[in-house]
Amino acid sequence: MSLESQRKWLHLALVPEMDFENFFRLLKTFGLPENIFSQTFSALSSVVPQSIALSIRSSLSESREQRLTEILKLLDTIPTARLVVPSDEDYPQKFLSIARPPLVTLSVGQLALLNRPTVGFVGSSHPSKEGQAIAKSWAQAILNNPVSLIQGDSEGIENIALKSAIQKDAQSLVIVTKNILSDPLCEKKLRFASENGLLLASLENEDNPWASRQKLMISCIEHFVVIEAGIRSKVLSLVREAADEGRDVMAVPGSIHSPLSKGCHKLIREGAKLVESVDDIVVEMRN
The missing domain is CATH 3.40.50.450 (Rossmann fold)
Structure with missing residues (x-):
């Protein structure tokens, strides 16, 4: 997964008020995070609450941006570290066997x-x-x-x-x-x-x-x-x-x-x- 793709998955996961239902609805409607972040506020707010749509269109808070940066650093410095997301070919079958599977997981x-x-x-x-x-x-x-x-x-x-x-x-x-x-x-x-x-x-x-x-x-x-x-x-x-x-x-x-x-x-x-x-x-x- 490219650095930019990692950043967008993490950014979406760290959006305030984001929960499984809204995260999944966005993925189902628009596809990968790259596509979600290219949507207009109007398109986003037709799928999720306006507060979440606004947060997606805005920058993360300083504390959340710092967390994102720290995770990206960890991913870069540990050879076996990666993000596990539903678009992965090796996304665990066990995850898919529950109603609300994990969407962004750090794996080492x-x-x-x-x-x-x-x-x-x-x-x-x-x-x-x-x-x-x-x-x-x-x-x-x-x-x-x-x-x-x-x-x-x-x-x-x-x-x-x-x-x-x-x-x-x-x-x-x-x-x-x-x-x-x-x-x-x-x-x-x-x-x-x-x-x-x-x-x-x-x-x-x-x-x-x-x-x-x-x-x-x-x-x-x-x-x-x-x-x-x-x-x-x-x-x-x-x-x-x-x-x-x-x-x-x-x-x-x-x-x-x-x-x-x-x-x-x-x-x-x-x-x-x-x-x-x-x-x-x-x-x-x-x-």
């Missing part, structure tokens, strides 16, 4: 890892010692199978599983991050992904990076495994949304006296598969 490493069966561990941000131990051991054990581990980097279960997989020097680890440019571990993650696996970061919806990250995880992960979650954990909303998109949800049972088991037990009652080992996960993934 081996995008082909998304062609394998995928699994990801999620759960409490404050897990028990037992939950931590499960996340550490299962993250390494699952990598002995022909799958890709898609791992978020939020605090708790996600980060514990991620670090454990990195310690194993995993070749099939995919890191999904919220905001790579503001991540203090940005350099370390980029280095790992460029040498071993894959790193993905959504570049859409700058005003709500958490929601963009969640959508990206659902796009990538076919099988979610919940290791400890409270009854009000935001993890429950993530996996329920994933289930609505046809993704598989598994949950680890625990003590009836532990608050961190309540969310998992609720998911199991709602239809999540009960798993007690990595072998159980592998069996479920084959079904």
Whole structure:
């Protein structure tokens, strides 16, 4: 993808108020971003709200322009870095299997890892010692199978599983991050992904990076495994949304006296598969 094409995809993704529906409507109506930016205000406002049409015709704010510049610099300096957009011939099929697929994603490493069966561990941000131990051991054990581990980097279960997989020097680890440019571990993650696996970061919806990250995880992960979650954990909303998109949800049972088991037990009652080992996960993934 040319530098100018990269800039236009990023510019469109960073337009204030831009969301999936309006972004997709523009692409469907006018084609590639190069064509969108050549449209008149009148033509644009016939497809999207006037505020968005005006933003497309205007320059980005200083802060958004700086972000665009930083992303372009990253794309230029890391050999395996690229933008993944729907016009790509190798746009992941997994992305297309959800209702609102990612439109602009930063990719560093081996995008082909998304062609394998995928699994990801999620759960409490404050897990028990037992939950931590499960996340550490299962993250390494699952990598002995022909799958890709898609791992978020939020605090708790996600980060514990991620670090454990990195310690194993995993070749099939995919890191999904919220905001790579503001991540203090940005350099370390980029280095790992460029040498071993894959790193993905959504570049859409700058005003709500958490929601963009969640959508990206659902796009990538076919099988979610919940290791400890409270009854009000935001993890429950993530996996329920994933289930609505046809993704598989598994949950680890625990003590009836532990608050961190309540969310998992609720998911199991709602239809999540009960798993007690990595072998159980592998069996479920084959079904």
